Amino acid sequence: MSDTPTRGLDRRSFLKAAAALGGTSLVGACGGLKGAGSSSSDVLKIGYVSPQTGPLAGFAAADNFVVQQIQDALRNGFTAGGQKRRIEIVVKDTQSNPNRATEVTRQLINSDKVDLIVGSSTPDTTNPVADQCEANGIPNVTTIAPWEAWFNGRGGKDGEGFTYTTLFFFGMREFADCFIPMWERVDPSNKNVAALWPNDTDANAFRQGLGAMMKESGYTPVDGGAYQNGAADFTAQIATFKESRAELFTCTPIPPDFQTFWKQARQQGFRPKLATVAKVMLFPSEAEALGQLAANIATDFWWSPAHPYTSTLDGRSAKQLADDFAASTGKQWTQALGSVYSLFEIAVQAFKEASDPKDRDEVASKLRGMKIECMSGKLDFTAGPQPGIAIQHPVGGQWRKGEKFPWDVVIVDNTPNKDVPVGGDLLPTNQGD
Template structure:
């Protein structure tokens, strides 16, 4: 994204593959070979079924690292059920893998609607997931909330009507203004000889939102975007972009590629002598696995952090803090926390709250209305779906963090700028990516 966070895979370049799973509260979940969770289901009206769609495999799989853990946590948190519509209810979660393919995302969402008969669908991670999932839900009248996609790419990418929004589909995340609020203060502080900003933006839904939205904001703030050109995802040679960036003398760098492309670009940039003073990247370097893949080249790359153990947020389901959730994830899996951990957790918090708020949680129109009008203080902070920028969109405010050598894990994040969200404490100084 980052933002993360998020968008377009070359659809022709990816094979379609199936990854299915189901997890029923009260059952004993088993990890399936395809990364989902299996368990006994129920067609009882006392059971509310939530479908969950994410890219558990493929180029975007880093976004889904915490999925199985989160599903288990939700199961545990509501194992005794909850009251909705005057009755005790239980939750069944059906997990689907998009294989990082937007066409597959459409297909598995249809399965959830037509075969699994879910009551509500949640989805996460890049417009390649959120948009096709939301489109199917809107077309079929299924309540839906998604996350980790810039709101412009989600809203305008689906031809949303300003002031009206959608009836069944909602989103919480942030957009170009929040990226600007996060990145520009770091640019202002680092000290550069010119205000040229090298921008690696491919030709996909996500990057085009940055090209059309963030670029004008950069210009208005006195910066000059140096667009490397709208290349196709899954590129292998970035020589022309690097040459353009070097010729511009840009000391600042930003981007919105898919993670494998950034790995390729960043290594080639170092080899070819493009070493910007500060890199503030979106959609990539959101997760520890990406820092580990780059090794020493990851040092002091900055990105947006909308969730971390340092964020002062708590669960609506069991009261645990963001730090406790991150620690529990590490203890349970042996892996390092990821930003998606908090986001995916909140998808289920919001879904369950909508069921609780509805007079009849099986009434799709009522549940969808509860989503559109929800205000909730949860693991992802204060979310207000009525506040806009468009109906049904709740905005988060990411802060700036940099990757540095860790102690418990190879790499860790240090929050270096909290201009957009003062509630998140600073953990260290902003340092040059390349001195």
């Protein structure tokens, strides 16, 4: 496989090349091009795995930009293990398929000979990537997957965690802390919550975890049933929700299914007073696809330009990173931008802290013991809820008509994280219906 520099590639060309090659080796910003498979001790290889194509591609919209930013920030190299090091990044596309995620991770380990692997976006990526890393003794950190789906879905042992694999994101407790304060503020006539939860790793974690927490807080989940992803008709679920007279709605579907459901819900007269959704409506492209139906849908925001966080690599603020992304691509920021950026911050920090960054056991130990304040805020991998997991605290935001772009996010509730300023009032999702 040949190496392909990122500079000068637009996203379409980049993805086309990546698909053709099964991945793209991105090098050169830290001291010149070097052939793939180099065993040079001054080169540290990071593999990056994400769903750049397929139904989860919205999560990876900022990937190409982030990789270039990391290369630029480290163009002069850095010191680790007593000598100057250069970074090489090898990117792989899962095509939104967990089996493909397993395959490309094996490629990174066996063919590309990477020193560390990072990965992002839903358990369909994080779990198979982490499983391969754990089995092969490769240091690994992933993000954007509920910790329960990542930990329990991989058979994690309580109090032990894993040796080589770590995660930063949040879980059911944090979803509850984000959503329930917003539910209370809209004062529903009853405490029934319509819940669209498919039969997959992500949604089953919500069904078991968030469902129980809802009951503890006096709310009653109205489960629409464990349907299969890719469903085309949600009439039965909508009828169940209407019969319950639920004025609150939550969900964890794949994005295309939510688009289908939400349009059918409007057509069939299900208009909840407040929709607080997970896994979907995280990115501007999804709001644009729904058009006016996107108005005042609320979701969890773990990163935005309003978050008061800065880079450990070049000192940029969250707002500066978002603005740079817009200036470079002409596109709107997405919250995955901050998360993917932090994967590389954490990887570089682990290399720096290790006496020998080529020692996989030592680097993995540095990941498990890491405390870092970075583009994703304060992350402590020692604090739990399980070893090797760092928790973020998302805040509530709603989609509103934008000025520069068609839709923008307004932070409307910061109950779980007072460091993030509120930018507007919480409005009913069905306002104007």
